[in-house]
Amino acid sequence: MREKKELELYVHIPFCIRKCAYCDFLSGPADENTRASYVDALVREILSNRDTFSDYRVSTVFLGGGTPSVLEGAQTARIFHALRESFDIEKEAEITIEANPGTVTEDKLDVWKKCGINRLSIGLQSADDRELAMLGRIHTYREFLETCEMARQKDFFNINVDLISAIPGQTVQSWKRTLETVAALGPEHISAYSLIIEEGTLFYERYGEEGQYAKETAGQETRLRNLPPLPDEEEDRLIYSMTREILKDYGYHRYEISNYAREGYECRHNLGYWERKEYLGLGLGSSSLVGEKRFHNTADMKKYMQAPASAEIREEIQELSVQDRMEEYMFLGLRKMEGISAADFARTFQTDIDAVYGEQLRKLREEGLLERENGRICLTDRGIDISNYVFSEFIL
Numbered sequence: 001m002r003e004k005k006e007l008e009l010y011v012h013i014p015f016c017i018r019k020c021a022y023c024d025f026l027s028g029p030a031d032e033n034t035r036a037s038y039v040d041a042l043v044r045e046i047l048s049n050r051d052t053f054s055d056y057r058v059s060t061v062f063l064g065g066g067t068p069s070v071l072e073g074a075q076t077a078r079i080f081h082a083l084r085e086s087f088d089i090e091k092e093a094e095i096t097i098e099a100n101p102g103t104v105t106e107d108k109l110d111v112w113k114k115c116g117i118n119r120l121s122i123g124l125q126s127a128d129d130r131e132l133a134m135l136g137r138i139h140t141y142r143e144f145l146e147t148c149e150m151a152r153q154k155d156f157f158n159i160n161v162d163l164i165s166a167i168p169g170q171t172v173q174s175w176k177r178t179l180e181t182v183a184a185l186g187p188e189h190i191s192a193y194s195l196i197i198e199e200g201t202l203f204y205e206r207y208g209e210e211g212q213y214a215k216e217t218a219g220q221e222t223r224l225r226n227l228p229p230l231p232d233e234e235e236d237r238l239i240y241s242m243t244r245e246i247l248k249d250y251g252y253h254r255y256e257i258s259n260y261a262r263e264g265y266e267c268r269h270n271l272g273y274w275e276r277k278e279y280l281g282l283g284l285g286s287s288s289l290v291g292e293k294r295f296h297n298t299a300d301m302k303k304y305m306q307a308p309a310s311a312e313i314r315e316e317i318q319e320l321s322v323q324d325r326m327e328e329y330m331f332l333g334l335r336k337m338e339g340i341s342a343a344d345f346a347r348t349f350q351t352d353i354d355a356v357y358g359e360q361l362r363k364l365r366e367e368g369l370l371e372r373e374n375g376r377i378c379l380t381d382r383g384i385d386i387s388n389y390v391f392s393e394f395i396l
C-alpha cells in the first residue's frame, strides 16, 4: 500500500467577545445565531473534503481565530466529529485550540479532552492589568491564572502562552516582570511577539504607520485615548535580547524568532508552516498550501455561509513556480533557529544552494547576518534583529 502523505489542518473560528485595539485578524463579535450558522457552514465545508484527501494522514490540527473558545462545547464537538469523519487524523496528532481567559469553562475543557485536543494556546499578552486594558483585552491576569489552573486540573499538559512586547507604555521592567511571572508558572511553550501597528486597527488610528501620534479619535473608548508612547528602537532591542536570556534561565530554548519551548514541546503545527509542509485551511478566510498551490477561502462571511462546500469560496489560487518555492524555502526555513540544511535544499530542488543563492549567502555572511556551519545556514543575533532585510535578499 502506498504511504499516505502528511497534511496539517487549520480551522478558523472568526469570533471574539470584542475586538482588541491592535488586532487586524479576520475576527470580531457576533451573535449566537451567526455563530451557530457559521458552525453549520464550517461542518459542511469539512465534510465536502471527505474524498479529496483520502491519501493524506493528518499530523496536526489547529483551531485558531478569533477566539475558538467562545464556541459552545457542543459546537466544538460537532466540528471534531466532522473532521474525524472526513480526514485520517493520526493517533498521536498534535491538536491545538486557541483559548482566551474569560471564555473557558470546566465543561468546555471536558469536551475538548474528549475531542482529542491535547494542546491549549492561551492568549494572555501581558501579566500587567493596565497593559491588558491598554490592548483592549477582555480579561485580567487573575482570570488568566484561573484558566491555567483549570486546564492543569483537567490534565492539559501542553500549554502555550502568547505574550506581546512593545505595548504602549510598557517599560523594560514591566516586560521583565511579565516574562518572569509567566515563566515561573511553567507553561510548556511561550510565544513572544513584538507589537506591530497594523492598518485598520484602533492603534493605527492613534499612532499611524510610523508609531507616531496620529489624528485624535473622538468617540473612542475613553481608556483608549491619550495612549502613552511606544517603546523606542533601543528599548525594543533590549526587550528582544532580554526575552531570550530570561526564558533561557527558566529552561526555554528559542527555536524560532518569536517562539520558545521546553525541550520536546516545540509547536509541530507551526514548524510545519516553516518547513513548507502541506496544510489545508478550513473556514472563513483561511489559507492553504496543497500540492504546491497556495489559495485561500473567501473572507466574505455571506458568501462563505451560502456556499461553504463550493469551489467558489477558494480565491487567488497561485501555482508556485520552482523559484517561488525556493524563496519560501529560504525565508520560512531561516525563521527557525536551526536554519536550513544545504543538503536538504539540494534534495528538494535537485540543485546546489550555492548555484542559486551563492552570492546572497556570501554577502549576508560578510555582513554578519548569517552563519554557515556543518552544512547548516542560520541567522546570527544581528540577522534576527533585521530578519526582514535578510529574507528580502532571497527574492529571486
Ligand code: SF4
Binding pocket: 015, 016, 017, 018, 019, 020, 023, 024, 025, 027, 028, 065, 066, 067, 100, 123
Ligand atoms: S482575542 Fe485575538 S483575535 Fe480576538 S480581537 Fe483580540 S487579538 Fe484579535
